[in-house]
Amino acid sequence: MSAKDEILGRIRTALADTPVTEEVPREYRTTSTMSQEQLIELLVDRLVDYKAGVEVIEAEQIPEFVASKLKDASSVVYPQGLDARWLSALGSEVELRLDAPGARLSVAELDATSAVVTSSAVSVAESGTIILDGQPDQGRRAISLVPDHHVCIVPVSTIVQLLPEAMPRLSITRPLTWISGPSATSDIELERVEGVHGPRTLDVLMVRGL
Amino acid sequence: MTQVFLGMPAGGQGNLFEQEPFPKAAHRELGNTQMRKNLRHATHSIRDKRLKVVGELPDWEALRNAGSTIKNNSMATLEERLLEFEKNFTARGGVVHWARDADEANKIVTDLVRGTGATEVVKVKSMATQEIGLNEHLESEGIDAFETDLAELIVQLGQDKPSHILVPAIHKNRTEVRDIFLKEMPVVDPNLTDEPAKLAEAARAHLRKKFLAAKVAISGANFALADTGTLGVVESEGNGRMCLTLPETLITVMGIEKVLPHWEDVEVFMQLLPRSSTGERMNPYTSLWTGVTEDDGPQNVHIVLLDNGRTRALADRFGRTALNCIRCSACMNVCPVYERTGGHAYGSTYPGPIGAILSPLLTGIEVEENGSLPYASSLCGACYEACPVKINIPEILVHLRGEDVDAKREKHKLPTQMDLLMKGGSWALGKGKNIGLLEKALPLGRLAAGKDKKIKKLPGIAAGWTKSRDIPAPPNKSFRDWWSDEKESK
Numbered sequence A: 001m002s003a004k005d006e007i008l009g010r011i012r013t014a015l016a017d018t019p020v021t022e023e024v025p026r027e028y029r030t031t032s033t034m035s036q037e038q039l040i041e042l043l044v045d046r047l048v049d050y051k052a053g054v055e056v057i058e059a060e061q062i063p064e065f066v067a068s069k070l071k072d073a074s075s076v077v078y079p080q081g082l083d084a085r086w087l088s089a090l091g092s093e094v095e096l097r098l099d100a101p102g103a104r105l106s107v108a109e110l111d112a113t114s115a116v117v118t119s120s121a122v123s124v125a126e127s128g129t130i131i132l133d134g135q136p137d138q139g140r141r142a143i144s145l146v147p148d149h150h151v152c153i154v155p156v157s158t159i160v161q162l163l164p165e166a167m168p169r170l171s172i173t174r175p176l177t178w179i180s181g182p183s184a185t186s187d188i189e190l191e192r193v194e195g196v197h198g199p200r201t202l203d204v205l206m207v208r209g210l
Numbered sequence B: 001m002t003q004v005f006l007g008m009p010a011g012g013q014g015n016l017f018e019q020e021p022f023p024k025a026a027h028r029e030l031g032n033t034q035m036r037k038n039l040r041h042a043t044h045s046i047r048d049k050r051l052k053v054v055g056e057l058p059d060w061e062a063l064r065n066a067g068s069t070i071k072n073n074s075m076a077t078l079e080e081r082l083l084e085f086e087k088n089f090t091a092r093g094g095v096v097h098w099a100r101d102a103d104e105a106n107k108i109v110t111d112l113v114r115g116t117g118a119t120e121v122v123k124v125k126s127m128a129t130q131e132i133g134l135n136e137h138l139e140s141e142g143i144d145a146f147e148t149d150l151a152e153l154i155v156q157l158g159q160d161k162p163s164h165i166l167v168p169a170i171h172k173n174r175t176e177v178r179d180i181f182l183k184e185m186p187v188v189d190p191n192l193t194d195e196p197a198k199l200a201e202a203a204r205a206h207l208r209k210k211f212l213a214a215k216v217a218i219s220g221a222n223f224a225l226a227d228t229g230t231l232g233v234v235e236s237e238g239n240g241r242m243c244l245t246l247p248e249t250l251i252t253v254m255g256i257e258k259v260l261p262h263w264e265d266v267e268v269f270m271q272l273l274p275r276s277s278t279g280e281r282m283n284p285y286t287s288l289w290t291g292v293t294e295d296d297g298p299q300n301v302h303i304v305l306l307d308n309g310r311t312r313a314l315a316d317r318f319g320r321t322a323l324n325c326i327r328c329s330a331c332m333n334v335c336p337v338y339e340r341t342g343g344h345a346y347g348s349t350y351p352g353p354i355g356a357i358l359s360p361l362l363t364g365i366e367v368e369e370n371g372s373l374p375y376a377s378s379l380c381g382a383c384y385e386a387c388p389v390k391i392n393i394p395e396i397l398v399h400l401r402g403e404d405v406d407a408k409r410e411k412h413k414l415p416t417q418m419d420l421l422m423k424g425g426s427w428a429l430g431k432g433k434n435i436g437l438l439e440k441a442l443p444l445g446r447l448a449a450g451k452d453k454k455i456k457k458l459p460g461i462a463a464g465w466t467k468s469r470d471i472p473a474p475p476n477k478s479f480r481d482w483w484s485d486e487k488e489s490k
Helices: A003-014 A036-049 A059-069 A107-111 A163-169 B022-030 B033-055 B060-076 B078-091 B102-116 B127-132 B134-140 B150-157 B174-184 B196-213 B239-245 B263-277 B310-314 B320-324 B330-334 B336-341 B352-363 B382-386 B393-412 B417-430 B432-440 B442-448 B460-466 B479-489
Strands: A053-058 A075-079 A095-099 A115-118 A122-124 A129-132 A149-155 A176-179 A201-208 B095-099 B120-123 B144-147 B216-219 B223-225 B230-235 B249-255 B285-290 B300-306
Touching (some): A003 B078, A003 B095, A003 B310, A059 A201, A107 B196, A122 A163, A129 A163, A163 B263, B022 B336, B033 B263, B033 B330, B033 B336, B060 B078, B060 B263, B078 B095, B078 B223, B078 B300, B095 B102, B102 B127, B102 B134, B102 B216, B102 B249, B102 B300, B127 B249, B150 B174, B150 B196, B174 B196, B196 B239, B223 B263, B230 B239, B239 B285, B310 B320, B310 B352, B320 B352, B330 B352, B330 B382, B336 B352, B417 B432, B432 B442
Parallel strands (some): A053 A201, A075 A115, A115 A149, A149 A201, B095 B300, B216 B249, B249 B300
Antiparallel strands (some): A122 A129, A176 B285, B223 B230
């Protein structure tokens, strides 16, 4: 008998008393009561609490703010689907590295890249969570992981208050990365400190009119 | 006829056993004042944080109710859920393996690693692999396993044992961690301070090359979604993302009870888990993956579905809700017993209140080593209140105590001291007259007391009571006698 058949057989034996299933009481909140301004304010508050850098800006200010956040970077990786105009104000000394299908940067190259700029799919204000789902303007997972500085664009139209509101906006079978602040640990005396293996600096540009 | 036993739930193996009876281990651990200080500090600060972030949600109880029902439903339909998960995970390019027990899981993982030609692997913190002793097994097969979670790294470098399911090095304070790093890291700044941020930085430098060069990673999973074939890992440091993203091969070992019916269920558990475990609104990183994604992440993706006693626990209709556990650790953080004895006293991979029920449920209470765990509790109920999926731990503890007594009675065939005591108790408490009669004899107890009017040692199993406390000598008159004298004199 295969392990699978045996385990399934054991489950049948264990459930010989045929426990019944019940309808799940989904009485938790699933719809927001907040205006867009309140959502922005809440998300800013949460991200600042996580020690992320946050700016709320207009769409035309993106190049200027991207450049100011990356003024110390020597190289920047960006995914193929990112609006190239967003990088247009970067100084000529900053090397731009495109990561595209068929032209992937190696892990070593990513490790030698100072920063990454991506967009994002949806953000949850209440928990301060930005979700990346690997669409072309966010790229594959490695590019937003290996460089030590992540500049992430969050269009304010993609902010929801509650996690249950974010779910229908996600394609769950795409590789998803949920980011709530820069990398951190609570492993020493259960106190949160920022900066471990993932990007140690997270700058979020929340953009109106995008 | 072995045929009869096929398909019968069997007890788990591996690191699920007490190494010695809990009272003995607890007694020794209580002597470690540094550990007690560290634990008191850590558990108290996490309690306050948890209460604050839980208090923020007006629908916390609704989320708990949903979480509990989802888990119950999943367990009630476990066979269908697992088959559905297998179908969807396989359709997306993943490979599913089934393991009856720890040995079989260890062998499957070893063969998979061997197949890649790699001689080392990076690991994301995982309770399942801790439970089956995977690192030790891989080592014996010539494969080095590197733990990448900071607390696991501290434990591994210090050749120590985990004492907490979320923060395995909770028994160490920052200075002790610094000392371990200075002693065990091959390359480390000799002026390293004990500032947590500096220690985190040292861990980053220590592991960076390993991550970038790793060919194989081994992870656990916080959940599997049956209707999409998706797996999820919840973490903080980014070590999880490194392991789940950069290597060519990813092997996940997951207990069969981790499967959730619907992908929407994530919205419930990702609200319950971070707030219950680290007291955060959300953990820094969560990764979800469904089989293989072309051009993004590992291209060889495996999962080992592990029984190792879970079907044994499932067969206990009063105890099966212990399988609903999402490993948040809230129960141990609020437990007065855990706070004082620490996790090592429980022996098993799973310490604290949940461990006191889960370990004997997985192995079977009749396994002598785990007989004392259900007594490692004052039944105060703090764990039940804190549990995000409402596992009634005190009730299961009492149920298991009963099972333990039954198992021992069966073994000895003769009435034990406890049986006789209980019989006596039932006679005495059954009628007012009987207890009155017994009370008449109370003043005789004064003879057993010393000069200081304290009884220091009771005979037989009652000696357990006087081991750590004295009993004041009884008064020279029982209450009943005093009462009737009072009435007469009025």
